[in-house]
Amino acid sequence: MSTDFESYAIRDFRDGDEAELLQIFERAYANLGGYTHRTLEYWRWCLLQRPDVEKSGIIISVEKSNGVIVGYAVAGKSGNLWELAYDPLKDGKEIVALVLRKAEDYLQSVGASSINLSAPQMDRVVSEVCRDFGYAITPSPQMFCAVLNYSTLFASLSNNVSTNLKTRFSDTFLIKIEQAPLWIDHEIFVEVNRNNVRVSCEPCKPTVSLKIDNVSLSSILFGNISPLSAFLRLKLKVKPVSKVLTALSFLSQLQVKDKWSFPLSEYG
Amino acid sequence: MNVMSDKGTFFCRTFEEKDEAGVKKIVEKAFPQFLGGQFWNWKYKCNPNFDPSLIMIAEMDGKVVGCNHWLLRNFMLSPSLETRAILGGDLAVCPECRGKGVGSALLRSQRASKAMKDLNPSIAYTFAVPQLASQLHSPVAGYVPIRVNTTSYFKILNWQMVAERAALLNERIASGKCTKKLGKFNLKVLLRISNTPSLSLILSENGVYVRENVVDEKPNVTITGSLSAFQELRHSKNIKRTIIIALLKSKLRIVGKPKYLIALQKNVWLLQEVLGKK
Numbered sequence: 001m002s003t004d005f006e007s008y009a010i011r012d013f014r015d016g017d018e019a020e021l022l023q024i025f026e027r028a029y030a031n032l033g034g035y036t037h038r039t040l041e042y043w044r045w046c047l048l049q050r051p052d053v054e055k056s057g058i059i060i061s062v063e064k065s066n067g068v069i070v071g072y073a074v075a076g077k078s079g080n081l082w083e084l085a086y087d088p089l090k091d092g093k094e095i096v097a098l099v100l101r102k103a104e105d106y107l108q109s110v111g112a113s114s115i116n117l118s119a120p121q122m123d124r125v126v127s128e129v130c131r132d133f134g135y136a137i138t139p140s141p142q143m144f145c146a147v148l149n150y151s152t153l154f155a156s157l158s159n160n161v162s163t164n165l166k167t168r169f170s171d172t173f174l175i176k177i178e179q180a181p182l183w184i185d186h187e188i189f190v191e192v193n194r195n196n197v198r199v200s201c202e203p204c205k206p207t208v209s210l211k212i213d214n215v216s217l218s219s220i221l222f223g224n225i226s227p228l229s230a231f232l233r234l235k236l237k238v239k240p241v242s243k244v245l246t247a248l249s250f251l252s253q254l255q256v257k258d259k260w261s262f263p264l265s266e267y268g
Numbered sequence: 269m270n271v272m273s274d275k276g277t278f279f280c281r282t283f284e285e286k287d288e289a290g291v292k293k294i295v296e297k298a299f300p301q302f303l304g305g306q307f308w309n310w311k312y313k314c315n316p317n318f319d320p321s322l323i324m325i326a327e328m329d330g331k332v333v334g335c336n337h338w339l340l341r342n343f344m345l346s347p348s349l350e351t352r353a354i355l356g357g358d359l360a361v362c363p364e365c366r367g368k369g370v371g372s373a374l375l376r377s378q379r380a381s382k383a384m385k386d387l388n389p390s391i392a393y394t395f396a397v398p399q400l401a402s403q404l405h406s407p408v409a410g411y412v413p414i415r416v417n418t419t420s421y422f423k424i425l426n427w428q429m430v431a432e433r434a435a436l437l438n439e440r441i442a443s444g445k446c447t448k449k450l451g452k453f454n455l456k457v458l459l460r461i462s463n464t465p466s467l468s469l470i471l472s473e474n475g476v477y478v479r480e481n482v483v484d485e486k487p488n489v490t491i492t493g494s495l496s497a498f499q500e501l502r503h504s505k506n507i508k509r510t511i512i513i514a515l516l517k518s519k520l521r522i523v524g525k526p527k528y529l530i531a532l533q534k535n536v537w538l539l540q541e542v543l544g545k546k
Contacts, residue, residue, distance in 0.1 A: 032417070035344040036353075041316045051303050051310050078303070079425075104425065113429040118420045127419065134463025135421040136495035139503065144401045144411040145393040148354065148379065152390035160349040181410055183379040214410045222414055258346040259417035267395050268302070 008070060008095055010102050013058035018043055020069045021060075021085075025263075028085040032120060034260025046265050047083060052076035057110075059102045061086070061095045071095035073117075074265070075103045077110045081117035082265040084126065092125035100129060120261040141267045143260065147218050150177065150188050155199040157221065157254040158190060162197045164253055170194065171243070173250060174206035180214040192250075210247050211237040220251055223259070227251035278333055278370060280377035283323035288313075290332030291325070298360035311357070312337055321383035322354070326361070326370045334361040336374040340387060352387065356394030356405075372408045379409065422499060424464040431478040434542045438475035453531050457539075458487035461498045469542070471535055476542050489524035489532050498543075507540045508533070 022043045029035050038046070047053060053076050061071040071086030081103055086095040100117075107115050118140060119126035147153055154175075158165055169192040177186050189206065191198040212220075216235040219225045227248040230236040238247040283291070296305030312318055317339045326334035337357035344350050361370045378384065393414070396405055405411035440446045450473040459467040468482035497519035504510035514520035522529065532539075 030344075031347045033344055033346045034417070035347075036355075037342045037344075037350075039316065045310075045314060045316055049310060049314065051307055104423075108425050111428065113424065113426050115423045115425060116420065118418050121417045121419050123419075126421075130421040133423065134495065135423045136499045138420045138422040138496075138499050140416055140418045140420040141395045142398050142401070143393060143395055143414040143416050144405055145391055145414045146405070146409050146411040147390065148384070148392050149388060149390045152388060153351065156345070156349060156351045156390060160346070181376070181379065181408075183384075184410075215406070215412055218410060218412045222412060224412060224415060256345050256349075259415045261417045264420075 006094060007064055007091065008061050008098055009064050010098060011060050011062055013055045013060055017058075017060065017069065018048065021058075021072050024069060024072060024087055025083065025085045027088060029120075029261065029263065032261040033256065033258030034262050036266065047074045050074075050076060050082065050265075052078045052080070053082065057103075057106055059099050059106065061099050063090070071099055073099045073103045075106050075115075077107075077112060079107055079112035079114045079116060080264055080268060081115060082268065083263050084117055084119065085263075086125070093129060096125050096129045097132070100133060104133075116264065118262075118264045118267075121259075143262070145218070145222055147184065147214070147221070150175070150185055150217075151199055151201055153221065154188055154190055154254070157256070158192075158197045158199060161253050165192050165197050165250075166194055168253070169246065169250060171207045171246060171250075172204055173247070174209045175217070176209065176211045177217055178211065178213045184214065190250075208243040208247050208250075209239040210251075211239075221255060223256050227255075278326050278328035278365070278368075278373070280324055280326050280373050282381060282383065283320045283325050283335070285320075287325050287332050287335075291323070291335045294332060294335055294360045294362050295358055297363065299358060312339075315339065317341065319383070321381070322378075322387075324374050324378040324381065326365075326374055328365065332362075333365045334370040334374055335359075336371075336378055338378060338392070340389065343391070343393070345391075351391060352389040354384075354387075354389045354392040356392055356396075359404075371404050375404070375408045423495070424461070426465060427467050427478060427480045430467065430542050431480075433544075434469075434476040434478045437538070437541050438477075441475045448537060450535065453535065455489065455528060455531050455535070456485065456487045457532065458482070458485075458490045459498075460490065460492045462494050464495060464498075469539070471532075471538050476538055478542070487524075488528040489522060491520065491522050493520035501539075502543055504540075507536055511536070 018040055022040055053074055057075040059073045060069055063070050070090045073084045074082045076082055086092050104115060171192055173190040175188045180186055185201045189200050189204050212235060216230050220227050220230055238244045292308045295308050299305050319340060322338040324336045325332055336359045339355045339357055341353050341355050342350055343353035359371055401411055452473050455471045457469045457471060465481045468479040470477040497514045501507060501510055
């Protein structure tokens with residue numbers, strides 16, 4: 001069965017489409033913070049084998065001229081549109097409108113009473129189509145994060161900005177973490193010089209000491225609060241005082257700046 | 269880890285194959301709203317990332333009384349930065365053991381487990397209702413809320429769910445299980461929510477009677493508003509306060525004779541019962 005639009009058409013899911021659908025998903029989500037790598041096996045489990053998904057709920061949009069897949073939605077009988085993705089190089093508005101209309105029809109036919117979907121905040125295409133179709137914005141699931149291993153996290157964060165760190169700092173930072181659960185290292189050393197950035201739990205002589213509680217440090221690293229705000233609220237103490245700006249700048253470099261996005265299929 | 273409670277001593281350990289039935293039973297009871305709780309096989313056992321050593325069990329007198337599921341993921345902290353992370357899945361405790369520290373013990377022992385030391389993930393993330401997170405996840409394991417870049421959209425296709433909730437409410441009223449008392453009254457309320465079928469509710473001492481797409485009947489009270497205003501009402505813990513705010517912001521209009529509006533104000537909890545989210 002296929003439904004016509006101007007440049008694109010809708011067709012049913014066929015076994016073997018998974019690889020192309022995964023590619024579309026990757027194009028839409030792989031450049032966003034919060035993305036988790038997917039294999040074909042994972043995609044099949046996450047969507048095709050999901051208990052409330054039947055093959056007729058996988059709605060595929062193809063280019064009329066050549067049959068190439070340009071977008072898709074996976075609708076579950078529970079009313080959740082587990083995934084909606086489209087090729088960003090194509091006319092997203094037409095694709096999303098086409099797929100969403102078809103998803104609504106499908107969900108009506110299986111007796112769902114509402115439709116829920118999610119999209120990255122900056123996705124204007126979905127936002128505009130949803131507005132045109134009369135959707136309301138509803139609170140997104142709340143995500144919480146905790147640090148399990150500061151050494152590993154500091155190592156990843158500092159590797160990511162190692163060039164910046166190497167050119168800006170020549171210090172050994174001691175980060176003393178207070179009110180931390182037992183499984184967390186209470187002292188982390190980060191040695192930065194022109195040649196190297198080294199994170200370790202082994203004591204060495206620091207030039208800057210930072211004292212901060214676990215929740216405040218996590219909040220800084222995940223970008224919830226700025227290092228300056230933590231310092232002004234007396235959550236962060238720095239010794240010697242002459243190194244306050246260095247410490248604030250160091251933490252600011254390590255902060256995760258991107259907000260995270262996740263499709264509904266990651267949550268449910 | 270052994271923990272004493274007034275119900276007895278429980279201890280936490282990693283999942284073994286013999287625990288499967290007990291775990292499924294607890295999950296079914298704890299999460300009946302999603303697929304009737306029948307999702308364990310798919311969500312965990314069939315999951316390509318399934319690792320039984322990342323499931324922690326609380327056991328008391330040979331019975332599974334709680335469980336916590338974790339899944340290992342490769343997580344992008346930013347587009348150029350990947351880290352090994354743990355996705356916190358379903359944490360469930362059997363009803364009679366809740367409030368005894370089982371959930372906290374599960375979270376603590378999981379982090380101290382051998383599997384965690386071997387896998388060495390740097391972060392754990394989970395999706396939770398803020399109330400649970402502030403009572404459990406944050407104080408026990410230092411979870412902090414994350415700024416997300418995701419917008420959720422919602423649309424009502426029909427009022428089937430409201431009709432089902434009204435039927436349950438009416439049963440409770442008829443069997444005398446409803447704690448709130450209802451005086452004698454009869455009120456026809458018409459809801460005109462943008463981009464949704466119109467909904468007629470007849471509120472009375474017997475409960476709520478629901479009809480969809482009614483056009484020819486004259487209501488006592490008409491409530492008009494946008495779907496987003498209606499969503500706020502559905503999620504609201506204090507419906508009266510939310511209605512007042514929506515009226516002041518002109519997001520909602522309520523029209524009717526004063527005597528009907530007073531009757532609606534007195535029995536507004538009925539609306540919350542049938543329209544509410546849960």
